[in-house]
Amino acid sequence: MKSLLAAALALCLxxxxxxxxxxxxxxxxxxxSTSWEGIIRLTxxxxxxxxxxxxxxxxxxxxxxxxxxxxxxxxxxxxVRGVPSKPVRFDTAGGCATGPWGGIVFERGSVGIxxxxxxxxxxxxxxxxxxxxxxxxxxxxxVK
Numbered sequence: 001m002k003s004l005l006a007a008a009l010a011l012c013l014x015x016x017x018x019x020x021x022x023x024x025x026x027x028x029x030x031x032x033s034t035s036w037e038g039i040i041r042l043t044x045x046x047x048x049x050x051x052x053x054x055x056x057x058x059x060x061x062x063x064x065x066x067x068x069x070x071x072x073x074x075x076x077x078x079x080v081r082g083v084p085s086k087p088v089r090f091d092t093a094g095g096c097a098t099g100p101w102g103g104i105v106f107e108r109g110s111v112g113i114x115x116x117x118x119x120x121x122x123x124x125x126x127x128x129x130x131x132x133x134x135x136x137x138x139x140x141x142x143v144k
Contacts, residue, residue, distance in 0.1 A: 023063075036060055041093060045071050045102070050109070052076040058116070059086035063093040064101035068123045071102035074110040082116030084137065089118045096121040103127050114138050 023039040029047045037057035042064045048054050053076060056062070060082075064070050072078070072090075082088035092101045103124030106112055112133035118141070119125055125140040126133075 030054060036062070039063065042070065045069065045073060047073040048076045048078060050075045054078050056080045056088050058083045058088065060088050062090045064090065066092045066094060066099035066101055068100055068102055072104045074104065074106045074112060077111040079113045080115065080117050081113065084116055087116040087118055089120065090122065092121040106130050106133055
């Protein structure tokens with residue numbers, strides 16, 4: 001009975017944003033340095049604390065819960081190093097039709113390296129104090 005229920009649940013979720021069985025989920029403050037790869041799901045605003053580094057590997061998809069206030073706030077360091085053949089993609093979970101997410105917001109004193117990055121369906125795109133941000137091969141496609 002349990003296996004039948006699990007199979008039915010898997011079929012119901014197969015077409016939803018929760019279909020990524022290997023996704024890692026984040027929300028709230030990130031207080032320890034980490035590396036992201038594969039599918040990353042953000043279920044609300046994520047704040048990268050001062051002194052913390054989040055490194056994002058080539059080909060990673062960061063899917064953010066659709067809500068204009070759902071941001072990635074950088075107080076520490078965000079190092080996104082995609083390559084031309086494997087860019088890093090930030091997008092709304094479920095696609096633009098589900099609504100936009102906020103954007104990547106750099107606060108004063110933060111550091112960012114954005115290489116071969118696509119920011120899709122973000123209301124703010126890349127915002128805030130970008131004096132410490134290096135960009136190369138960045139495409140921002142806003143809300144239509």
